Amino acid sequence: MPLRPRIVALLACVCASLAFAAEPLLLPRPNAVELTAETFTATELTVSCESGAEFAKVQRILTADGKLTQVRRSETNPTLRVSRLKTSAYALRIQPKGIDLAYGPEDQLNAALTTLRQLAWAAQSGWSVPCGTISDTPRYGHRGFMLDESRHFTGKAGVKRLLDAMELLKLNVFHWHLTDEPGWRIEIKKYPKLTTTGALGNYTDKDAPATFYTQDDVREIVAYAEARGITIIPEIDMPGHAAAANRAYPEFSGGGSKKYPDFTFNPAKAETDAFLKDILAEVRTLFPKSPVIHLGGDEVHFGWEQWPKLPEVQKLMADEKFTKLDEVEGRFVRRMADHLAPTWTQVGLWDEASRFNLPPAKTLLFWWRHDKPQGLKDAAEKGYDIVLCPRIPLYFDFVQDGTHKSGRRWAGKFAELAAIHAFPESLGATLPANAKIRGLQANLWTETAVTQERRDFLTFPRLLALAESAWTQPARKDFPRFQQASATVIPHLEALGLKPWKGDAEVAK
Numbered sequence: 001m002p003l004r005p006r007i008v009a010l011l012a013c014v015c016a017s018l019a020f021a022a023e024p025l026l027l028p029r030p031n032a033v034e035l036t037a038e039t040f041t042a043t044e045l046t047v048s049c050e051s052g053a054e055f056a057k058v059q060r061i062l063t064a065d066g067k068l069t070q071v072r073r074s075e076t077n078p079t080l081r082v083s084r085l086k087t088s089a090y091a092l093r094i095q096p097k098g099i100d101l102a103y104g105p106e107d108q109l110n111a112a113l114t115t116l117r118q119l120a121w122a123a124q125s126g127w128s129v130p131c132g133t134i135s136d137t138p139r140y141g142h143r144g145f146m147l148d149e150s151r152h153f154t155g156k157a158g159v160k161r162l163l164d165a166m167e168l169l170k171l172n173v174f175h176w177h178l179t180d181e182p183g184w185r186i187e188i189k190k191y192p193k194l195t196t197t198g199a200l201g202n203y204t205d206k207d208a209p210a211t212f213y214t215q216d217d218v219r220e221i222v223a224y225a226e227a228r229g230i231t232i233i234p235e236i237d238m239p240g241h242a243a244a245a246n247r248a249y250p251e252f253s254g255g256g257s258k259k260y261p262d263f264t265f266n267p268a269k270a271e272t273d274a275f276l277k278d279i280l281a282e283v284r285t286l287f288p289k290s291p292v293i294h295l296g297g298d299e300v301h302f303g304w305e306q307w308p309k310l311p312e313v314q315k316l317m318a319d320e321k322f323t324k325l326d327e328v329e330g331r332f333v334r335r336m337a338d339h340l341a342p343t344w345t346q347v348g349l350w351d352e353a354s355r356f357n358l359p360p361a362k363t364l365l366f367w368w369r370h371d372k373p374q375g376l377k378d379a380a381e382k383g384y385d386i387v388l389c390p391r392i393p394l395y396f397d398f399v400q401d402g403t404h405k406s407g408r409r410w411a412g413k414f415a416e417l418a419a420i421h422a423f424p425e426s427l428g429a430t431l432p433a434n435a436k437i438r439g440l441q442a443n444l445w446t447e448t449a450v451t452q453e454r455r456d457f458l459t460f461p462r463l464l465a466l467a468e469s470a471w472t473q474p475a476r477k478d479f480p481r482f483q484q485a486s487a488t489v490i491p492h493l494e495a496l497g498l499k500p501w502k503g504d505a506e507v508a509k
């Protein structure tokens, strides 16, 4: 061969060995990926790591698809070396002879292993992943999903399946809305009527048998979530949305209105204070590692019209020279938050509570009122940490398609997949530059979600878009690519027993 064609052939050969492989369809899309055309291929892995808990995660996640015959722990000749980082990130260096995995916070080990798991999905046969480096950092530390258990109860198996799906999507916060008007769903030993009476019924059937989580169930779910890198925020809603507790213990009620009967706790009665503090003490023991408890604090004015008639409220208003019920509510919320401050890192509240001047360092506000951008602005100005979960587009009880009949709309607007994927950039100037955004969260209220099939239909695939919006930097987000990546993830959600909406008929109940 003459010299020039020989040089060209040689260069082509060198380039092929250095070639970068096309970026695989991982979801959420990682923020920095450089892969080559080489691969690491194995039928079994030997793993060096620091702890049994780390090894358990490696083993569970990497054997989930049945492609590795064995994952063993061994310090000699490991093919997967696990170590720690000091950042909020994970890094993978994959070479033909082995893999180095380093991670910062606990949930990032789950994220790194999930990346390996997703990389191996593309292999034609066996367990094989492309070589190269992935050094990835989530956009937000709080990547959450809230489930309303009060209106319709999901139960242990459904929650575990949801946690499995969340791990697969690198979501790391499960906000567990356990109490509200239709039912109280968590066992409290000191007040058994909360579940023998308060757990009876649901939003569509007031005669339904009691459904709730026993304390053993809660501990089991907490451990299950922890193994999946997911922190639980339990929510005990107060002083509104208290009707189920008030059915069980009417002596602590603050009354309600015609539309919202028995909606509130009595905000000024010492016995109610003691009752709620007892409940919160048991909750603390059940969620020993959770940094945040959520106290609700939403829509209290729906049911406070009887407060001026309560002798305890009358006395409080006279003593404190209060002229407005808002001041009574503010005192209640501040005192409860102060009570919890020493034992929880932060107290979560819906965004209405920003008006009460709570201590910013100890408070996490959830902005849900998309029609009140001023609420977000106020929260930002006061320096609160904020989770963005506005109804539009992050309430999954809103319909996801214009043709759907069952579910909410707001002035014709609903919560489409593309809008979730475009969030929060779509907020534009509504998102104040000084806002301390902890993260994003989707909320599933279950008035219209009677069955598990409907809860799945409402949650998936929208949770995939939420996951990418919470993880991936805006410059790396690309909706058509996201849709392609979703198509590779959805069969794995189906393998868990979930039933995502795939453009077919609406599941209306």
Ligand code: ACM
Residues within 6 Å of the ligand: 298, 299, 350, 368
């Ligand atoms: C809410 O939707 N009431 C927080």
